[in-house]
Amino acid sequence: MEYINRLESEVRGYVRSFPTVFTTAKGELLDDAEGRQYIDFFSGAGALNYGHNDDVMKAALLEYIHSDAITHSLDMASQAKEDFIATFEEVVMKPRNMEYKLQFPGPTGTNAVEAALKLARKVKGRDRVLFFTNAYHGMTLGALAVTGNSSKRGGAGVSLGNATPLPFCEYFGKDRDTADDLRMLLENSSSGFDKPAAIILETVQGEGGINVASNEWLQKIEALCHEHDMLLIVDDIQAGIGRTGPLFSFEPSGIKPDIITISKSLSGFGLPLALTLIRPDLDIWKPGEHNGTFRGNCHAFITSSAALNHYWRDDRLEKSVLAKGERVQERLRAIVKARPGLEAEVRGRGLFIGMDCKTEGVADAIGEHCFRLGLIAETAGPDDNVLKVMPPLIISDDNLARGLDLLEQAVDAALQDHGLLQGAA
Template sequence: MDVFTRLESEVRGYCRGWPTVFTTARGSTLRDENGRDFLDFFAGAGTLNYGHNDPALKQRLLDYLAADNIVHSLDMHTAAKRRFLERFDEIVLKPRGLDYKVQFPGPAGNHAVEAALKLARKYTGRETVVSFTNAFHGMTLGALAVTGNSMKRTGAGVPLGHGVTMPYDNYLDGRTPDFLLFETMLDDSGSGLDKPAAVIVETVQGEGGVNVASAEWLRGLAGVCERHGILLIVDDVQMGCGRTGAFFSFEDAGITPDIVCLSKSLSGFGLPFAITLMRRDLDVWEPGEHNGTFRGFNPAFVTAAGALEDHWADDGMAERTLAKGGLVRRALDEIALRHAGEIADVRGRGLVWGMETRDPRTASRICAEAFGRGLLMETSGPNDEVVKLLPPLTTTEDELARGLAILADSVAAVQAAGPKETGPKETGAAGARAAGGPGGAGAQAGPGARAAVHA
């Protein structure tokens, strides 16, 4: 592996915790060049909700490319884009009563976030955007300004302004009523808080530690925004496309955001693809006012339309995800009960789950132990204290059981080995969170940073 060390930047992260060379993948399994298989409870950080190399989607893609169809088109009209828009409208938007316009801002989640922030500021004529403790919205400057991770923010190298941070759900351990500080400051002309253009929120903070906002809290936030004329942006980059059960993670709360950011599993196949959804009257862009060279990646349109047709034509995917989530929750609760001295909390929704360790170093050790046993997981949270499970939604119950058994054995092995001496933080957690995966060490924490509402 000398070529990676010699030529690739030190910024590389995940590979430090998973020191092998992967070659092939199918479903929930990756194989390395030594022929060893690994169960994938990482799913490309949520990009592979339907697993690796889904056969039906792969065939659609191969057929499309073999026919010399359009690959790159910027924002020109293409048959592939039309097909995606039609299917997205018919399968996702209309059944949910959502009348959104669709913007193609660029290929990644941070592009969707940047477009949302710019649009909110343009529409309202205001600058401030409110975000929340332990939020993660991306690595570009606008997204970093609404991200809570201090290490990531420092990496910007310039001041990050026009953002204000408020407590996420249960951040203060229930010691103050929800939104008391936020709404008091909004009502007080002397508070120093300029009226915000928007609020941006994740319904589940994946990189922040699998912190789960309750439906009541989300409804309360939507109410604050409505009362004060503030746009509500939901960043559904990681938690959308069925990760929490429903296609959009905000559906269960019964709210309708003004703007929604989608990416990661949107293509269904791991191809770069992002969109920004906006309330129809918010579409005040001038032609070309926000654009990007790769905002028209047609292969992603093809697989995205196929994923909607194959997985979202009925409620089966959501129901199966919630059922599998119940299996995961019960297994994690058993592990936590058996190892109460090591595990502080279990929390999550759908098929995103976190197991918080009492000593932050323990989470990295558990993930490293799991890698040695053939299971890929990462850590998350302000101090990498949470073992994060993000398996593909298509993972079978047998595969889940096998992976959860490996996790249980890994926790037991770490506990049996005892505490490690205090020293520099490991680059592991097979997780490479400390080594530079999104949302890693150095995030801003507070008294209630580890508390979350159970689903």
Template sequence: MIEVLVMDVFELLESEVRSYSRNWPAVFDTARGSRLYDEEGRAFLDFFAGAGALNYGHNHPHLKNRLLRYLSADSIVHSLDMRTVAKRRFYEAFQRIVLGPRKLQYKIQLPGPAGTNAVEAALKLARKYTGRQTVVGFTNAFHGMSLGSLAVTGNAMKRGGAGVHLGHTVTMPYDNYLGRRPSHLPLLERMLEDSGSGLDWPAAVIVETLQGEGGVHVAGAQWLCDLADLCKRHDLLLIVDDVQMGCGRTGPFFSFETAGIVPDIVCLSKSLSGYGLPMALTLLRPELDVWAPGEHNGTFRGADPAFVTAAAALDFWTGEGLEAQTRAKGELVRESLDRIAAGHRDVIAEIRGRGLVWGVAFADPTLSAAVGEAAFERGLLMETSGPEGEVVKLLPPLTSTADELAEGLEILADSVDAACERMR
């Protein structure tokens, strides 16, 4: 009876909006590296990584020890935008390790604790700087759950939750939206040049170089270069939402590095703190910094424990070791997924991804859900993505070992087999 009551408290008190707990009926208790453990001690291999917020795994000792030392010294925990030692150390490390070597000249704005806060600040700043209202987004985009972010998000279900009209945006086709056909960027350019197109002159374009929540769609480097060139020629600010794909998820620290572009504004969050602590940044070219003091703020933008772990996480980025390892591990994952797909050509539509983010797209969305359920039963955590949940998405920690990746991929293969058998 006591155990039933413990489980029932979630049903009794927690809102119907909960989602992950419905798919994974376990009460998790501890976590280390690439594994979580429930309260009964059962281990789960993590190919979810906090939806990309745990690129360095759970409770990495390098980050944990730095955080524990900081807290044990009665150091500052909450500071809004006051000057603190922890913030200074993070800024210095970020400039030395990330911005400086890439010759990126960005000012740093602390917009609030989450990725959607970084996006809201970027949209607001773009409109303030240009004096224009419209922002161009793309099909299958996901930028957050607050109203401005939802307005440039593609998913109909998530947009519907807003309860109000989501305006001042226009949606254009993402790269390969209609398959391997010519880019639709000339359509956007033609609309910009044609006074009869009905398109209000945009302030900015916001894009993910790799759409995670939208179904693991990868934009080609040439398409991104063409988009950046279009924005420059037509005086549009280019915003890259690197909330999930930044901090090394695709290989380099920023996902746009592969294309060789330099956005006007960059949104970062999720694995920025390295430890799953809430933290977000909006990076902006210095000339765009037209904010009046306090014009955009938030109570929890001074997350000093997150500054501590974020600075420690940047130690992983001294040299090219992590980037090279992520690329190599990504190839191992791709090869395994190709083998799985070859054995299930009748149900698997496509394998797509880069670095350590991969998607297995199923022709039948109910099958992807069944695969996730079978994987959970076998001790593997994965989520689904795409407008119909048709894509099984793999986001293992970047620190996963080759053996852990092989173990998870073997479970995935077994789960696909089991799900297909159940569906027959």
């Protein structure tokens, strides 16, 4: 890593947590230049839900490249885009009785969020957007304004306005319903609460620490949006594309967002692709009013179509993810229970799971020991206090078990570092 360490900007992040040069990867396994192999509990921060170098997508992409088909098209028509939209309608929208217009805002999740925020303000003619504590929606200025993390907000260099933070589900504990708090603010004419254009939320906050909103809370937030003429934007960039089990994380709640943002594993292959789904009557954009040079990634259209056709024409993947997720949570709770020195809470949905460690520094130490032992896992939460377990959705049962064994060893090593190992079974 001589050139990376010498020449890449100090802003680099993950290479500090995983200080090795990766060379090849397949499924849930990665290899580095020194011949070490790692089990992946990271999945490219959710961009590789189907693992590395999936055979079906790789074959489709290679065939497309070899045919000299269109690579870059902005938002001109290409066969790759036409086929993707047709597949998305047939595989995703029709079975779920969804009606949305598709906007390709640019290559990344933050582009999708920026488009959603701009459109909500344009539709409602109001500038304020409500967001939630511990939210993460992206690093461009509009998305950053609705992000909670103070260190990320601090990097903006300018004031971040036209957005108001609210307490997320169970932010104050299980005995207080923060949706009721919002209702009081909206209905009290002396609250000083300016009427917003929209609410943006994640059903499971990933970077915020795997904070899970209940279905009842989500339904109440949706009802408030309807009652008070606000749009509901669901950011499903990390929680979506099967990460919690169903294709969209909000499906179990029964809510119908006005706008949905998806990216990360949408392409299926780690290629940049983002999508903003818009309720048809809200699509009041003028031609070219929101655009971007790389909003027509034909290679990503090809791999995404292959992924949707291969994985989402039935519910086998969803059921598998839910079953694996239950096993992971059971194992993590057993690890916590057997170690009195490990004060931690396990939470999540599907294969979007976190272990919230109460002692400062323990989660980071677990992550460091995971890497040393051959397991890739990251931390999240306001103080990097939550170890995230996010393996590829297609991980084999054997490698899932092996990875959890390594995680248990890492927990013991971290507790040993902190003098908390007593009582481990």
